[in-house]
Structures are given as C-alpha cells and as structure tokens.
Amino acid sequence: MKKQGYTCGLDAAVDVVGGKWKALILWALHYAPLRFGELKRSVPGISEKMLIQQLREMETYGLVHREVHHQVPPKVEYSLTEFGHSLNTALIPLGDWGEKHMRTIEAIPRG
Amino acid sequence: MKKQGYTCGLDAAVDVVGGKWKALILWALHYAPLRFGELKRSVPGISEKMLIQQLREMETYGLVHREVHHQVPPKVEYSLTEFGHSLNTALIPLGDWGEKHMRTIEAIPRG
C-alpha cells in the first residue's frame, strides 16, 4: 500500500495485490487453509522473511485470517477471508492468461 | 521479467504485468492508441523515465506497438497488440474488483 486517491479500479487492485508474492500466496490458499510451513512449500522460492511479511500485510488488508492453535509444537493456520476469496476470483482470468501464454512469456528475451 | 520455469499461470502473468506501472499503461491504451504525452497524462504520477522504460519493456514483450510518424513536431503513437489486448481483457475482473472495493482499500491503515 503506497498511496491514496486511486484513479481507477485497477490502480487500487495493483496496490493491494502488487509485489512479487501476494498473488501467489493468495493463490496457494485458494483450496484450503495452510500452515506456515505448508505455505512456504506451496510458494516455491519465497523466503521465510518475505512470507511472513506479506502475510502480515495481507492480514491488515483483511485478505487473510491467521488462526493460532496453542499446541506443542506450535500450529498456525492461514486462511482466506471472504474478501480474500473475492480477490482470488478476480485473479483467475489472469492466471488462465498466464497459463495459456506461458511458452510465449518464457521465450521473451530477458535482460 | 526475472526468471524462467513458472510454477503456475499466475506466476507468469505477475512476471509480465508486475511492477507499479505496466498494468496502468496497458489499461490506458485499452480504448485507443495514444501519443507519448497523452499517455503520460493518462497515467497520473508516472515520470517520463518510468513511462518510456516500461513502454520499452512492454514492446519487447510484444504487448505494445510503437509507431513513429516522421513529422515536425515528432509524433509517436503507442497501441496494444493482440497479445496486449488479451492481457488487458484478463485484467478486467481485477479492475472491477478494485473499483468495487476502492473505499475499503483506501480505508486500510498504511505503514
């Protein structure tokens, strides 16, 4: 979250789901609640620092719910709120687009 | 563009449309081709440097077409390719989501 006074809906959405990881985390939680470790395995390449950082942000956004189970060993589950689910749904076409054009995208020269 | 070997479609899509500006630029070109100056005015807050930088990238991605009209004064028009249009279409639900929840998003405490 960076600014206020969005000029359009996409502007606001990008602000919420922006960055390298939030969309992927949201995606991973689509099917079921996951524990921290499970989530880490579900989002390949993410560091613990980024995962917890993004989760905290998404918690304050109201996208994600954090449930602590007081056990030994500790157990913390993350799940999507209704708000999170609605955003996830809005991301489906984008995911489909990416899947469809993945070959093309991978073939783009990088620099 | 950062990596190869995407784990899912959303991963690839985020890689293409990621960053602060690309989605907004794409959005601005949705209706009609725009000149550099028009585009700058259509994406409030963007600097000339970022605009040209993002446009160049999107050109190499094949999302945007750059047409130079040799005139005095110079005239350069940017338009979406079919590929760009398809991505734009995939972004519509996200834009709708953002519009719908804009009040909520603006009300989120920022850090």
Place this chain on the structure above:
DNA sequence: CGGCATCCGAGAGGATACTG
C-alpha cells in the same frame, strides 16, 4: 514449528536538466 532481528546488495523508481 513458527517465527523475529539484522545486515546487505540490487534495482525500482523519483527529480532534474538537457537534446533533436
């Protein structure tokens, strides 16, 4: 297991001035 603290480099992105 589920974190937090700290350090660090790279690059994203901004401001300003200049050019064909």
Place this chain on the structure above:
DNA sequence: CAGTATCCTCTCGGATGCCG
C-alpha cells in the same frame, strides 16, 4: 513533442542467525 542522461533515494528481497 518525445525522448536522454545523470544522480539519488528507498524499498524489495535474499542470507543468516537466534528464540519460545
């Protein structure tokens, strides 16, 4: 008008180590 060039700041994100 449509860019370039330069400089600068600030955040993103990785690596590592420690804690209840």
